[in-house]
Amino acid sequence: MRMDWRDIPSLSSLRAFESAARLGGYSAAARELNVTHAAVAQHVRGLESHLGEKLLQRDKKGMALTATGRSLADSLAEGFGMIVSGVRAVTDEKTGRALRISTTPTFAEVWLMPKLGAFWSEHPHISVQVQPSMGLSNMRADDIDLAIRFGHGSWPGVDVVPLLMSPFTVVCSPDYTPEDRLEDIEDTSGFYWLFSEFSSEQYAWGQRIGIDFHEEGYRELASNALTLSAVRSGHGVSIQSRVLVEDDIASGRMKVLYEGDPENIGYYIVTAAGVLSPNIRLFRNWLIKNAEPVATLEELASGWDDVEPD
Incomplete structure (x- = not known):
């Protein structure tokens, strides 16, 4: 024009x-x-x-x-x-300023930091600063180049790209209950449900599994990292995005009582609207490339020979 x-x-x-x-x-x-x-x-x-x-x-x-x-x-x-x-x-690009990345502490610890070494190996000239934070940053005011946030992805005034749409899971330690399926447990009123005080998705996910946490009650911990530690130690049950507990499940520290479709609730890449520098675009593309797709429920069910699909 x-x-x-x-x-x-x-x-x-x-x-x-x-x-x-x-x-x-x-x-x-x-x-x-x-x-x-x-x-x-x-x-x-x-x-x-x-x-x-x-x-x-x-x-x-x-x-x-x-x-x-x-x-x-x-x-x-x-x-x-x-x-x-x-x-x-x-x-x-001229000054070589470090990229400032904001993400939740748990996602940084569990998913981003273990992979970041590979990025530094591939792009040693690009410095990255990870700033753990629970809130959705004001990108320009807080001088944040890229954020990774959990939710529906419908935040106004920013550009949003899906990163990980992981199933949600009800998890506990193997010793917490002898049952392996939530539907086999007749009464969950004695369960200690554990959540981070910053989390809100448990209400929506609770409705999906037929539990109203306003009535049944739950315990809030200061962070999701503390919540996961408490679950591993056998102190309660939690609902988590599967991508955050994948290693715990694989190692046997946690078992899955229920798994459900995320329905567009997941991790999104958030950037300020407008022109992105080549380094920010490169890091965003690297994140997407390294977000290995989580198996679909149908693919998971195909491996459960002893479980009838719902």
């Missing part, structure tokens, strides 16, 4: 308005842009005159956006953010 700059107000006025809208006033915008309060106000008035629309107005709390102002502010935030991403993609 051909850009006609005659139809666009000055970038200085757009930048002043975006800053005032984001920070909630002229004074804060002036400090951020290192100009005077009067200069910001003049830019905003000039922008309003150019557009023939009121963008900011005073209220009891200070400055408030009009509906038109909110729409323009959102568009400018996205547009300037893409400009920042594009410039950073160029400068980061």
Whole structure:
């Protein structure tokens, strides 16, 4: 599309308005842009005159956006953010800045870190910093290049790519119960259900196995790593994404009482919308390549000669 700059107000006025809208006033915008309060106000008035629309107005709390102002502010935030991403993609490659990767502590420990050595061997010139975190980062504000998050993948304002859609499993230690199938256990009220305090998927997964955890009760631990340790030690039962307990199952430290379809709940790669640097694209593609597909339920069932499919 051909850009006609005659139809666009000055970038200085757009930048002043975006800053005032984001920070909630002229004074804060002036400090951020290192100009005077009067200069910001003049830019905003000039922008309003150019557009023939009121963008900011005073209220009891200070400055408030009009509906038109909110729409323009959102568009400018996205547009300037893409400009920042594009410039950073160029400068980061020149300076060799480390990639900043954010992911949950458990996923970092169980899945990412054991594989990361291979990435460093293949790409020794690219430095990677892993920052364990439970929250979905504000990618640009927190200076995060790529995040790996668990959920449905429907987060606004970011680009999302599926990484691992793993079945969910009900797991416990082999000594916790003599039964090997959840459906063979008539009463689970005596079970200690263990979850991380940051997890929410257990409610949806509980409905899938016919358990309401609001009624049956459960115990929350400070992290999923502590939850997995407690399960291994025989202190309770948990519902986990299978990819996190694969090694425990293979080694016999845990057994699977039930396995269900994830239904689009899984791990996703999250990046800021806009231009990605070559190194971020390379790391994202490496993650996808190394996410070996977990066997489907049908494939798993084909190996269960002693179990009738549901």
